[in-house]
Amino acid sequence: MTHISPHPGSPSPARVPVVVIGAGPAGLTVGNILRAASVDCVVLETESREFIEQRPRAGVIEEWAVRALEQRGLADNLLERAGRHTACEFRFDGSGHRFPYTQLTGRHHFVYPQPLLVTDLVHEYADRRGGDIRFGVRDVRLHDTDTDHPSVSYLCPASGERRLIHCDFVAGCDGARGVSRSTLTARERARVARHDYGIGWLALLAEAPPSSDCVLFGVHPRGFAGHMPRSPEVTRYYLQCPPGDDPENWPHEHVWPELRQRLAASGNPPLTEGRLLEKRVLDMHDYVVEPMASGRLLLAGDAAHLTAPIAAKGMNLALHDAFLLGDALAMYLAKGDDSGLAGYSEACLRRVWDYQEFSQWLSDVYHGTASGDPYRAGTTLARLRRLFTSPAAAAAFAEQYLGTAAHY
Ligand code: RFL
Numbered sequence: 001m002t003h004i005s006p007h008p009g010s011p012s013p014a015r016v017p018v019v020v021i022g023a024g025p026a027g028l029t030v031g032n033i034l035r036a037a038s039v040d041c042v043v044l045e046t047e048s049r050e051f052i053e054q055r056p057r058a059g060v061i062e063e064w065a066v067r068a069l070e071q072r073g074l075a076d077n078l079l080e081r082a083g084r085h086t087a088c089e090f091r092f093d094g095s096g097h098r099f100p101y102t103q104l105t106g107r108h109h110f111v112y113p114q115p116l117l118v119t120d121l122v123h124e125y126a127d128r129r130g131g132d133i134r135f136g137v138r139d140v141r142l143h144d145t146d147t148d149h150p151s152v153s154y155l156c157p158a159s160g161e162r163r164l165i166h167c168d169f170v171a172g173c174d175g176a177r178g179v180s181r182s183t184l185t186a187r188e189r190a191r192v193a194r195h196d197y198g199i200g201w202l203a204l205l206a207e208a209p210p211s212s213d214c215v216l217f218g219v220h221p222r223g224f225a226g227h228m229p230r231s232p233e234v235t236r237y238y239l240q241c242p243p244g245d246d247p248e249n250w251p252h253e254h255v256w257p258e259l260r261q262r263l264a265a266s267g268n269p270p271l272t273e274g275r276l277l278e279k280r281v282l283d284m285h286d287y288v289v290e291p292m293a294s295g296r297l298l299l300a301g302d303a304a305h306l307t308a309p310i311a312a313k314g315m316n317l318a319l320h321d322a323f324l325l326g327d328a329l330a331m332y333l334a335k336g337d338d339s340g341l342a343g344y345s346e347a348c349l350r351r352v353w354d355y356q357e358f359s360q361w362l363s364d365v366y367h368g369t370a371s372g373d374p375y376r377a378g379t380t381l382a383r384l385r386r387l388f389t390s391p392a393a394a395a396a397f398a399e400q401y402l403g404t405a406a407h408y
Pocket of ligand 1: 021022023024025026027044045046047052056057058059060061114140173174175176177178179203282300301302303309311312313314315316317318
């Protein structure tokens with residue numbers, strides 16, 4: 001039988017109100033909100049601090065999410081250092097078509113690489129708010145989450161011993177490959193809705209300055225291409241490719257001519273090339289877990305729903321969940337008010353489904369001209385032209401692109 005130790009020789013408590021699994025944007029935001037409300041919690045993370053502070057991923061944060069971080073004292077560095085984007089540009093039929101969303105709405109996007117946000121959130125949680133975070137844990141297991149006395153156990157990296165923490169709630173924030181989702185979906189406590197686009201994207205990070213001041217979407221018969229500025233020195237690029245393609249099929253000398261061709265627009269300078277720092281193939285798919293909570297286990301972020309990076313929504317949804325979950329747990333544990341917890345899943349899922357629908361719409365636009373179907377290609381170009389001829393269509397697109405709807 002495995003020996004389970006409630007932290008022998010450890011000053012850490014063997015009981016806390018909340019165990020947070022995963023130190024991504026969702027888990028760290030929940031942890032920070034709880035610390036600010038003087039609710040104790042433990043964050044468990046399988047990777048090291050150095051690793052999570054460098055893992056490259058998202059870059060675009062919506063303005064409402066930045067304001068919500070700011071209200072919680074979590075956006076000082078972000079507000080000082082993040083880029084502000086005011087437009088995006090679609091490139092099709094050999095021309096660039098700039099979509100000036102800030103001019104239309106007064107709102108903008110923030111560009112702040114995810115590892116910088118994670119670094120800020122860890123620093124605030126662990127170094128400034130004195131939060132308990134355990135890195136490098138192994139084989140995390142959830143126990144009795146359907147009862148009022150759940151617990152979480154894990155293998156301690158230093159001793160190899162199994163440690164057990166009793167708690168009132170488990171916040172499952174361990175991303176797409178964690179253990180929380182399968183605990184919730186086991187024994188049919190929740191339904192998982194899935195969508196597969198049947199498309200791959202080669203995700204690239206280039207050591208090259210951006211070639212435009214804004215995000216570029218190349219809608220081309222050879223396939224989609226994207227250009228996303230990340231910093232003055234680094235640019236993210238995407239190239240549509242077959243799902244499951246081998247990144248080794250895409251050496252430097254193939255990548256750059258393909259990007260140049262798919263992002264071509266008359267009157268624009270050629271792309272600035274650079275060393276490829278990251279090269280991986282993402283198979284575009286989505287899932288949504290409904291409901292996002294059962295018993296004392298509540299999911300947040302990619303653990304509950306995955307949105308292919310088509311519309312750059314995943315981290316924004318993770319933050320939205322985390323604000324609601326952190327506030328709901330704090331309200332219950334500090335004041336006994338369970339209204340936030342009761343409405344948590346439904347409140348998250350309304351925005352989740354709205355963003356899913358937008359990603360699906362945008363996927364049709366990005367990939368329609370390369371589908372090989374002249375009918376789809378024709379309707380794709382009609383949709384694109386409408387954004388630049390119809391103020392109503394432009395306003396609807398801007399609202400979804402920026403996530404600014406008054407209600408979801
Ligand atoms: P994360 O960030 O995956 O964090 C989960 C954490 O849990 C840890 N973990 C475990 N810990 C304990 N026990 C276990 N059993 C564990 N299993 C895993 C992991 O090590 C990790 O530290 O999930 P979270 O917090 O929900 O955040 C979600 C976002 O990371 C994700 O949605 C975005 O990165 C998606 N995304 C984008 N979102 C945007 O909003 N804007 C963008 O511009 C954007 N660009 C992107 C993206 C995702 C990408 N990839 C790699 C799929 C670009 C790319 C290329």
